Amino acid sequence: MAWVGNLIRFSAIKSASSPSITAKPLILTTSPNFLFSSLSHFTTDASLHNHNRSSPSPTQYGGLGPTKPNEKPRVVVLGSGWAGCRLMKGIDTKLYDVVCVSPRNHMVFTPLLASTCVGTLEFRSVAEPIARIQPAISKEPGSFYFLANCTGLDTHNHLVHCQTVTDGYTMDPRKFDISYDKLVIALGAEASTFGIQGVKEHAIFLREVHHAQEIRRKLLLNLMLSDVPGISEEEKRRLLHCVVVGGGPTGVEFSGELSDFIMRDVRQRYAHVKDYIHVTLIEANEILSSFDDRLRRYATKQLTKSGVRLVRGIVKDVEPQKLILNDGSEVPYGLLVWSTGVGPSPLVKSLDLPKSPGGRIGIDEWLRVPSVQDVFAIGDCSGFLESTGKTVLPALAQVAERQGKYLSSLLNKIGIAGGGHAYGAKDVELGDPFVYRHLGSMATIGSFKALVDLRQSKEAKGISLAGFISWTQACNLIVVACARVTFDRHFNAIGLWSTLNKAFCVFSIGLKNAGISKDFSMLTLGDPTHSI
Numbered sequence: 001m002a003w004v005g006n007l008i009r010f011s012a013i014k015s016a017s018s019p020s021i022t023a024k025p026l027i028l029t030t031s032p033n034f035l036f037s038s039l040s041h042f043t044t045d046a047s048l049h050n051h052n053r054s055s056p057s058p059t060q061y062g063g064l065g066p067t068k069p070n071e072k073p074r075v076v077v078l079g080s081g082w083a084g085c086r087l088m089k090g091i092d093t094k095l096y097d098v099v100c101v102s103p104r105n106h107m108v109f110t111p112l113l114a115s116t117c118v119g120t121l122e123f124r125s126v127a128e129p130i131a132r133i134q135p136a137i138s139k140e141p142g143s144f145y146f147l148a149n150c151t152g153l154d155t156h157n158h159l160v161h162c163q164t165v166t167d168g169y170t171m172d173p174r175k176f177d178i179s180y181d182k183l184v185i186a187l188g189a190e191a192s193t194f195g196i197q198g199v200k201e202h203a204i205f206l207r208e209v210h211h212a213q214e215i216r217r218k219l220l221l222n223l224m225l226s227d228v229p230g231i232s233e234e235e236k237r238r239l240l241h242c243v244v245v246g247g248g249p250t251g252v253e254f255s256g257e258l259s260d261f262i263m264r265d266v267r268q269r270y271a272h273v274k275d276y277i278h279v280t281l282i283e284a285n286e287i288l289s290s291f292d293d294r295l296r297r298y299a300t301k302q303l304t305k306s307g308v309r310l311v312r313g314i315v316k317d318v319e320p321q322k323l324i325l326n327d328g329s330e331v332p333y334g335l336l337v338w339s340t341g342v343g344p345s346p347l348v349k350s351l352d353l354p355k356s357p358g359g360r361i362g363i364d365e366w367l368r369v370p371s372v373q374d375v376f377a378i379g380d381c382s383g384f385l386e387s388t389g390k391t392v393l394p395a396l397a398q399v400a401e402r403q404g405k406y407l408s409s410l411l412n413k414i415g416i417a418g419g420g421h422a423y424g425a426k427d428v429e430l431g432d433p434f435v436y437r438h439l440g441s442m443a444t445i446g447s448f449k450a451l452v453d454l455r456q457s458k459e460a461k462g463i464s465l466a467g468f469i470s471w472t473q474a475c476n477l478i479v480v481a482c483a484r485v486t487f488d489r490h491f492n493a494i495g496l497w498s499t500l501n502k503a504f505c506v507f508s509i510g511l512k513n514a515g516i517s518k519d520f521s522m523l524t525l526g527d528p529t530h531s532i
Contacts, residue, residue, distance in 0.1 A: 058163060063176035064099065064144075066158070066422070072097045072142060073181035073420030075411060076160055078150045080104050080130055082397045083379030084186035086404030087411075088134040095415035097142035098134060099178060103149050103165040105130055108209055110397060114254040117206070117215040118261040127209055150187070151175070153351060155372040158183075158422050181422045182374050182411060185361060186404070189342035189380035189395055198318030203338035206250055215337060222334045223266070226273045238321060239334035240277035245315055245323075246339035247283030249443040252299060254337060255281045256446025259306040280309045280331065288451070290394075290441060295451045302445050342395050348381050356383030356392055364388055365433030367407050373423055378403040393436055406434045 067074050073096055077084045080102035091098055106127040115121040130145055131138040137145045152161040160178045164171075191207060193199040204218070205211050222239040225231070231239075242258055244251045258279045267274045281287070281303065287310070288296050304310060313325040322332045344359040354362035354371050360383035361369060367382070369375040379400040383392035393399045410430060411420075419425035440454035 058173035058175050060175045063162070064178045066179040067097075067181060069421070073415065073422075073424075074099060074142065074179070075182045075184060076101065076178055076180035077184045077186060078102070078160070079186035079188055079379070079381075080107055081186060081188045081379055081400060082107070082110075083188075083400035083404040084184065085128075085130065085133050086401045087184055087186065087378065087408045088130070088137070090405055090408030090412075091134070092412045092415065093134070093136040093140060093143065095412060095420060096182075097140065098136055099143065099180075100130055100134075100137060100145045101148050101150055101160065101162055101178065102130075102145075103147065104208070105145060105147060106209075107133060108207075110207070110250075113206060113209070113212050114250065114257045116209070116212040117219070117254065118257050118265070119216065120257065123209050123213060126212075146178075148176075150347065153183075153353075153375075155183075155353075155375060158374065180374070181420060181424075182414075183376065184407065185369075185375065185377040185381060186379045186400075187345060187348055187381045189348075190345045191338060192341045192343040193338070194340070196315055196318060198320075198323075199315075199338055202318050202320055203245070203336045205338050206254060215335065218335050223270050223273065223277070226276065227270070236273065236276050238332040240273060241331075241333050242277070242279045242335045242337070243323065243331060243333040244279065244281045244337045244339060245283075246341065247281060247285075247287030247289075247310075248339060248341060249288065249441070251281060251283070251337070251339040252287055252303070253444050254339065255279055255303060255308050256306070256444055259303070259308050260446045262307065278307060278309065280311055280333075282311045282313055282315065282325075282331070284312070284314045288443060291443070291451060291453045292455065295453055299443070299445050299451060302447065302449055306446055342380060344381065353377075354385060356385055358383060358392055360392065365390070366410065366430050367403060367434055374425065376407055378407055396441075398439055399436060402436060403434065 064074070075091060075096045076099045077088055078101050080100060084100070084102070085107040088098055088100060106129050109126045109128065112121055112126045116123050116126055134143075136143045146162060146164075148162040148164045150160055151163050153159070154161065158180050160180060160183065162176055162178060164174045164176075166173055191205040204214050206215065219242070226236045226239045244255050244258075262274075262277055262279070266277055270277075286296055287303075288299055291299075300310060311325075311331075313327060313329070315323050316326050317324040318336070322330050323336065324330055348361060349359055351361065353369055353375075356362040361377040361381055362385040363377050363382045364370045364385065365388055367376050367378055369377055370385070380395040382403075384390040413431065414420060414425045414428050417425075417428045419428040438456050440452065442450060442452045444450040
C-alpha cells in the first residue's frame with residue numbers, strides 16, 4: 001500500500017509560483033526514458049476535477065491526465081471479475097495503455113470457491129493475479145493497476161473519480177481522477193438481500209475469497225466450541241447447524257461440499273459431535289430452477305440421500321442465532337450462508353446512465369452505453385436496452401467471459417483503425433454485433449456426482465446428464481474455462497503451469513477420499529487470513 005501513497009502523494013506536488021504543473025512521482029527504474037514516459041501521464045491540473053480544497057478528508061490528489069495525440073490511447077477498466085479480466089487478457093497493449101481500477105488485485109475463479117470452504121482446495125488455487133492475466137499492468141510505463149473504488153463518472157470530460165481502498169490501516173483514503181479514452185465498466189453485481197433485515201449483519205455471502213475464509217473459520221470454530229464441556233445439547237445442535245439460503249447452483253454446490261465434508265471428515269476428525277452436525281438448504285421455489293426437470297429431481301434425491309434437509313420457504317427476518325420464515329417457524333443456526341442471486345450495486349444504480357430492465361447499465365448490440373461516447377459496459381452490471389429487442393442476459397460467468405472476449409476484439413479493431421483516442425471512433429465500422437450462444441449449465445452436488453444441462457434455454461430441447469459421468473464432464477469444462485482466462489496469448493510456461501495447477505485442484509475434488517490429505521487447519525481468530 002505504501003507505493004499507492006507515494007505515487008499519489010508525489011503527483012500532488014504543486015509549485016508556489018505556478019497554479020498547474022506536471023508532477024513527478026518517484027518511480028524506481030534504471031531507464032530514464034521509462035521514467036519520463038511514465039511521469040508524463042500524471043498531473044495536478046485543476047481543470048481535471050471540480051474540487052474544493054477546503055473539503056474534509058479524504059483529500060483530493062492528482063491522477064492520470066488526458067493522453068496526448070502522440071501517445072497510446074488509454075483504456076480504463078473498472079473491475080477485475082470474469083468480464084474485466086477477459087477483456088484485459090485480450091486487449092492489444094501495443095495499441096492501448098491499460099489501467100485497471102478495482103478493490104481486488106486478482107480474479108476469483110468462482111466455480112471452485114465452494115470447495116475452499118471445507119479445505120478441498122486452498123484459497124490460492126482459486127485466485128489469479130491481474131498482473132499475470134495482463135503482464136502489461138506491471139511492465140508497461142503507461143499501464144497501471146490501482147487498488148481503489150470508482151466513486152463516480154464524469155462522462156462529459158472523460159473522467160473516472162476514484163478513492164483508494166486502505167481499510168484505515170496503512171493510510172487515510174485518498175481521492176484521485178483518471179482520464180480515459182475508452183472506458184469499460186465491468187463492476188459486476190452484489191448479493192441480493194431483498195431488503196431482509198439482519199442478512200448483511202449475520203449471514204455470510206459466497207462471492208469472494210475472504211467470504212470462503214470466513215465460512216471455513218466459522219465452521220471450524222463451531223466444531224471446536226461444540227466439544228467444550230458444559231455446552232448444552234440444544235446449543236450444540238445450534239452451533240453445528242449449517243443453513244444455506246438459496247437453491248441456485250452456488251447454494252446447491254456448497255451444500256454438496258458440506259455434506260461430503262460431514263460424511264468423510266467430521267466423522268473421522270470430530271467423532272464426538274458427528275451426530276449433531278447437519279445441513280439445511282432453504283429455497284422459496286424449486287432448487288436449480290434453470291435446469292431440466294429430470295436433473296432437478298435427481299439433485300433433490302441425491303442431496304436428501306447425503307443428509308441435506310431441503311426446506312421450502314421464504315426468509316422473513318434474520319437474527320443473530322436464528323432466522324424466521326414466512327410461516328412463523330424459527331430455524332436456529334450456527335453458520336448461515338446467503339446465496340439468493342445478485343443485483344446491481346449501489347454505484348451502478350447511482351450512475352447517470354441509461355438502465356436496462358432490472359436496473360443494470362443499458363447497452364446496445366455492440367456493448368456500448370449509447371447515451372455517452374467511448375463508454376462500454378460488460379458482465380453482470382450490464383444488460384441490453386429494451387430498444388435492442390434483446391432480453392437481458394443472465395448473470396453468469398460464461399456471459400461475462402464471452403462479452404470480455406468480444407469487446408477486446410472490438411477495441412483492438414477500433415485501435416487499428418485509428419479510433420482509439422477519445423471521440424475517435426465515431427466513423428469506425430464496428431462490424432458484427434455481439435451474439436451470445438449459451439453453452440450449457442453445470443453444478444456439482446457432492447459424492448462424485450454433478451448435473452450438466454446442455455440446452456440452449458429452459459424451454460429448448462437438448463442433452464442433459466446426471467451422475468458420475470456428468471461429474472467428469474463438469475471437471476473438464478471447469479478446466480477449459482480456467483484455461484480461457486489464465487492462458488497467456490503466447491502459451492507461455494507460467495500460464496501453462498497456472499492452468500495445470502488449477503486442473504489438478506479440480507480433479508483432487510474427486511480424489512479427496514483416496515489418500516490425498518485436505519488442508520483443514522484451524523485459523524487464528526485475530527487474523528482470518530493466516531492459518532496455524
